[in-house]
Amino acid sequence: LPQEVVSSLMNGEMALPHTDKFLLPSPLSCPGGCQEALYCSESCAEADWESSHSLLCTGEKSESVSRDALGEFIKHANETNEIFLLAAKVIAFTILRYRKLKAEHVNKQAKQSVSKQSLLLAAWKPVSIGYKRRWWDCIALPENVDPSDEEAFRMQLKNLACTSLELLKTAIFDKECEALFSLDIYGNIIGMFELNNLDLVVASPVEDYFLYIDDLPDAEKEAAEEITRPFLDALGDEYSDCCQGTAFFPLQSCINHSCCPNAKAFKREEDRDGQTVIIASRRISKNEEVTISYIDEELPYKERQALLADYGFICKCPKCLQDF
Ligand SMILES: [Zn+2]
Ligand SMILES: [Zn+2]
Ligand SMILES: [Zn+2]
The missing domain is CATH 2.170.270.10 (SET domain)
Structure with a gap:
């Protein structure tokens, strides 16, 4: 396909027939001003902001300690192991939940004072369900690593996690939630994702669209296909990805x-x-x-x-x- 056709399709100047039946939400960029997070709706953006993104946003509304450090943490994760980003999400989520629980507790003017530690444990509860082991201990030795190098390999992973955690600490550290920033906890969170992640497959609207065109009554189908065929050909097998x-x-x-x-x-x-x-x-x-x-x-x-x-x-x- 010529580049100008692709760009006019992407910027909306050109629309394929019947695409009005396949309306997708227009992506909403993060209200915190970073260019990284995109959402399907305002409510999704708000929910994410409340649950973790306010601490992990690199935009001007970020509530992190240092946006620069956060940028460095994200860069390091993208270059090494993206699961560090998920682990950061868990930590940010727990900190924000802790602050909320603490505020509720103060508002209730509770007679019995609850220790900070038990509030932190309550905040951590949703994450506590996942089966955990330290990442550097639990992952299988890759085939290209000689068994005699196993110790060095695991040490290398541990050091990687350590570097990542130090960057995260500079970015979002909270003294009251200090326990969350231990290397042991960090290793266990990463291990939890490695051990429990489900691979998910979501149907593609592109495939649905071409199936819809294929099902149209003959006359309509012929007219539509005249326009859509080059696109389908260009996609090849990928149309159903x-x-x-x-x-x-x-x-x-x-x-x-x-x-x-x-x-x-x-x-x-x-x-x-x-x-x-x-x-x-x-x-x-x-x-x-x-x-x-x-x-x-x-x-x-x-x-x-x-x-x-x-x-x-x-x-x-x-x-x-x-x-x-
Ligand atoms: Zn959404
Ligand atoms: Zn953001
Ligand atoms: Zn079996």
Whole structure:
């Protein structure tokens, strides 16, 4: 496709036929003034601001201690491990929740004074659900690292986390929440994401659009396709690429693995919000544990076990016991 066609499509000068039936929310940039966060609506932007972004925004309304340090922290994470960004979100979330709980407590003029530590623990509660191990201890040794270098490899990861935490500390440190800034906690938060993240797939509106065109009555379809065909050709197989993401759900992420699972994590066509659903794939009897598969369960035994090593366990599900 010629570049000018692509740009006029992107800036809205040109619209493809029937795209009015596929209205997408226009992205809203962060009200804090950073150029990094984009939202689908004002309410989403507000919710994120309240829950963590006010501390992590690099814009002029940022409530961080140092916007420069924050910029450096983000740059370091983007260059090394993006999960550091999620870990920062957890810390910012907990600090903001702590401040809110503390304010509520003061407002209630509570007779019994509650210790700062128990308020901090209460703020941390939603995060406490996730299974945690230190990141540098729990991740499997990559194939290209010689087993004799294992100690050095794990040390390298620990140092990386240490550098990242120091940058974050300069950016958003809060004395009352000092406990959150220990390397041990930071390592456990990162480990939690590595161990519990669900890969999520979200349907693509681009695919829906081309399927819609394909289903039009003949005359209309012919007229539309005359315009859309070059775009479809240019996209090739990519026209049906779905949007991919990774997510942490306190409940769904904690479901145990089995190579013969009785349920699956889904982001169905109709689930267009941030939710995911667990659907039973066969009858589940009373008291039977609900399981999902973290990997492609059709792989041979050895490959399955190698992939599961990343999660820190050896699978002993009925299928593995049989294949062993
Ligand atoms: Zn949204
Ligand atoms: Zn922002
Ligand atoms: Zn298994």
